[in-house]
Amino acid sequence: MAAPLxxxxxxxxxxxxxxxxxxxLPHQALHTPVFMPVGTQGTLKGIAVPQLExxxxxxxLGNTYHLxxxxxxxxxxxxxxxxxxxxxxxxxxxxxxxxxxxxxxxPEKSIEIQNALGSDIMMQLDxxxxxxxxxxxxxEAMYRSIRWLDRCIAANKNPEKxxxxxxxxxxxxxxxxxxxxxxxxxxxxxxxxxxxLSGGEEKDxxxxxxxxxxxxxxxxxxxxxxxxxxxxxxxxxxxLGCDMFDCVFPTRTARFGSALVPWGSLQLKxxxxxxxxxxxxxxCTCPTCKRYTRAYxxxxxxxxxxxxxxxxxxxxxxxxxxxxxxxxxxxxxxFPEFIQQFMKRMYGSADKYPRWAVDALSAVNVKLE
Numbered sequence: 001m002a003a004p005l006x007x008x009x010x011x012x013x014x015x016x017x018x019x020x021x022x023x024x025l026p027h028q029a030l031h032t033p034v035f036m037p038v039g040t041q042g043t044l045k046g047i048a049v050p051q052l053e054x055x056x057x058x059x060x061l062g063n064t065y066h067l068x069x070x071x072x073x074x075x076x077x078x079x080x081x082x083x084x085x086x087x088x089x090x091x092x093x094x095x096x097x098x099x100x101x102x103x104x105x106x107p108e109k110s111i112e113i114q115n116a117l118g119s120d121i122m123m124q125l126d127x128x129x130x131x132x133x134x135x136x137x138x139x140e141a142m143y144r145s146i147r148w149l150d151r152c153i154a155a156n157k158n159p160e161k162x163x164x165x166x167x168x169x170x171x172x173x174x175x176x177x178x179x180x181x182x183x184x185x186x187x188x189x190x191x192x193x194x195x196x197l198s199g200g201e202e203k204d205x206x207x208x209x210x211x212x213x214x215x216x217x218x219x220x221x222x223x224x225x226x227x228x229x230x231x232x233x234x235x236x237x238x239x240l241g242c243d244m245f246d247c248v249f250p251t252r253t254a255r256f257g258s259a260l261v262p263w264g265s266l267q268l269k270x271x272x273x274x275x276x277x278x279x280x281x282x283x284c285t286c287p288t289c290k291r292y293t294r295a296y297x298x299x300x301x302x303x304x305x306x307x308x309x310x311x312x313x314x315x316x317x318x319x320x321x322x323x324x325x326x327x328x329x330x331x332x333x334x335f336p337e338f339i340q341q342f343m344k345r346m347y348g349s350a351d352k353y354p355r356w357a358v359d360a361l362s363a364v365n366v367k368l369e
Contacts, residue, residue, distance in 0.1 A: 003159070003163055003189075003190035004025070004026050004120075004160060004161055004162065004163060004190075005023070005024065005025055005026075005120075005121075005163045005190040005191065005222075006023075006024045007021050007022070007023050007024075007191075007220060007221060007222050008021060008022045008024075009021050009219075009220075010022055010031075010331070011330050011331050011333070012330075013239075013330055013333070013335045013336070014333065015335070015336045015364070015365045015366065016238075016239040016240075016241075016335060016336065016339075016361075016364040016365060016366060017214055017239065017240055017241030017364055018033070018238045018239050018241065018326075018330050018335050019032075019241070019243070019330065020032070020033075020327050020330040020331050021222070021243060023222055023243075025059075025120040025121070025163070026120050026161060026162070027120050028058050028059060028120070029058075030058040030059055031327055032222065032243040032244060032327075033234075033238045033242070033243055033244070033245070033323055033326055033327060033330075034058075034059065034243070034244055034245070034323055035229065035234065035245050035246070035247075035319045035320065035322070035323045036059050036060055036061045036244065036245065036246040037052070037057060037060045037061070037246075037250065037251060037316055037319070038060065038061045038063075038246055038247065038248045038251065039060045039061060039062055041062075041063070044060065044251060044312070044316070045251060045255070045312070046305070046308060046309045046312060047309070047312060047313065047316070051287075051313065052316070054287075055286065055313070055316055055317050055320055056320050056324070057316065057320060059120075061246045062117065062119065064110055064113050064114055064117075064123070087127055087144075089144065089147075090104065090106060091104050091105050091106030091107065091109065091125070092104070092105045092106075092125075093105075105125065106125070106151075107124065107125040107148040107149075107151035107152045107155060108151060108152075108155040110124075110125040110152065111125075111152050111155040111156050111157075111164075112155065112157075114162070115156065115157050115158050115162065118161075118162070119162060120162065120163060121162075121163050121165055121190075121191070122152075122156070122162050122163065122164045122165070123164075123165050123167060123193065124145070124148060124149045124152040124164060124165065124166055124167055125148050125152060126141075126145040126148060126149075126167040126169055126195060127140070127141040127142075127144040127145050127148065127169070128141065128145075128167070128169065128195055128196055129141045129171065129196070130199050130200070131171060131172060131196055131197055131198070131199035131200060131201040131206075132199065132200050132201055133171065134171070134172075134173075138169075138170065138171035138173060138176060139173075139176055141169055141171075141196075142169045142170045142171070142176050142177075142179070142180045145167060145169045145180065146180065146183050146184060149166050149167075149184060149187060149189075150187075152164060153187065153189065163190035163191060164189055164190065165189065165190065165191040165192060165193050165222075165224060166184040166187060166189050166191075166192050166193065167192075167193045167194075167195035167196075167226070168180050168181055168184060168192060168193065168194050168195055168196075168213055168217075169195055169196045170196065170209075171196055172201055172205045172209060174208070174209070174212055177209060177212055177213065178212065178216065181212075181213060181216040181217070182216065185216065185217070185218060189221075190221065190222075191221050191222040191223075191224060192217050192218070192221060192222070192223060192224065193223075193224040193225070193226050194209075194210060194213045194214075194217075194223065194224070194225045194226060194242070195226050197209055197210065197225070197226070197227065197228075198226070198227035198228050198233075198247075199227070202356075203354065203356035203357075204355075204356045204359065206356070207236065207237075207240065207356055207357075207359070207360035207363075210225060210237055210240050210242065211240050211241075211360070211363060211364075214240055214241030214242060217241075222243045222244055223241060223242050223243045223244065224242070224243065224244035224245070224246075225237050225242040225244070225245055226246065227246065227247055228242075228245045228246075228247055229245060229246070229247020229248070229249035229250060229319070230247075230249060231260070231319075231322055231342075231346065232343075232346060232354065232357055234319075234322065234323070234326075235322075235326065235338075235339060235342050235343075236357050236360050236361060238326055238330075238335075239335070239339065239360070239361055239364050239366060240360065240363075240364060250312075250315035250316055250318065250319050251312050251315065251316070253265070253315065254308060254311040254312040254314070254315045255308050255311075255312070256269075257269035257301050257307070257308075257311065258311075259280045259281075259297075259311050259314055259315065260314070260315045260318040260319070261280065261281045261318070262281070262283075262342075262345050262346065263345055263346060263348075264346065266280060266294065268280075268294060268297050268298050268301060268307075268311065269298065269301045269302075270298075271298075273294040273295060273297075273298040274295060274298050274299070275295055276293065276294040276295050276298075277293045277294070277295050278293060278294055279292065279293060279294070280294060280297070280311075280314050281314075281318075284314065284317065284318065284321070285317075286313055286314050286317035286318075287310075287313055288310040288311065288313045288314040288317075289314060289317075292310055297310060297311065325338065326338065336365075336366050339361060339366055339368075340366075340368065340369055343357070343368055350368060350369065353368055
């Protein structure tokens with residue numbers, strides 16, 4: 001049975017592993033590389049769907065755990081809620097943080113919820129451990145994730161309408177991650193996610209596991225790197241061959257008054273912006289930058305939640321515009337030049353570039369100047 005998903009490669013960078021693809025899903029067609037904002041309860045906090053559409057957002061992430069626990073609320077928070085959970089072969093047994101009721105989330109139940117939600121992309125229930133964990137638990141989780149993938153495949157009632165993605169595990173152990181890759185690739189599934197990273201591990205270990213994963217993942221299926229949203233990480237991981245990304249970072253940091261810009265971020269709640277009448281970014285065309293000054297947002301931040309709304313709009317626009325620029329540079333076969341310009345603007349000079357990023361880009365033939 002053909003999957004309700006198609007991936008067509010439109011352009012490939014002749015230097016790095018970056019590629020521009022058209023991804024067709026049941027409810028939407030979009031281009032990758034793409035950043036997916038996180039709407040934990042099916043919506044971004046304080047942002048209406050028409051506003052997202054106006055920014056050019058075609059896909060966002062929900063959370064199965066939260067939407068399943070509350071009828072009005074889309075993977076499961078096994079790391080952040082580890083204190084509440086017990087993992088067995090049957091599934092994850094935990095106490096609801098809402099009413100204290102004991103609940104079992106099995107692979108089958110996870111798919112049942114996602115089938116009911118009608119998600120274009122469903123994620124398997126995986127046994128995920130923190131990326132800083134080492135030892136036998138990592139191997140146990142990797143093999144269990146493979147077994148749970150098979151249970152998720154069997155439980156999917158709508159394979160002709162919904163796409164199930166596997167999640168590659170194995171921690172920071174190259175041998176375990178390779179075993180997981182080889183085994184999961186044997187399954188005829190629509191797409192693959194690289195999981196178990198971006199959890200506090202050293203960046204040098206992070207990029208090597210990403211690169212290892214893209215070496216093995218099929219060329220004709222989407223590659224989703226979970227939990228990555230910092231601008232430098234996005235640029236580097238596109239170069240390493242990833243197509244899809246998600247992270248709470250741009251929305252969460254907005255709620256603390258931090259606005260994303262090409263040279264880092266502006267902490268708008270700080271006093272230095274009280275009389276700064278420029279927009280957040282003079283080159284940005286988002287509704288916030290068109291209408292409001294840094295000074296206004298600084299003043300508003302102290303007393304009105306509308307400030308969080310305006311900064312969130314800007315941060316989402318920043319992420320989407322960054323990905324749009326990346327796609328355009330791949331299409332025009334100038335992605336390596338884009339990387340050079342991005343890094344120089346973000347960090348100012350080569351001596352300030354993060355060592356891990358220099359090494360990662362060097363591994364895909366980009367020598368930073």
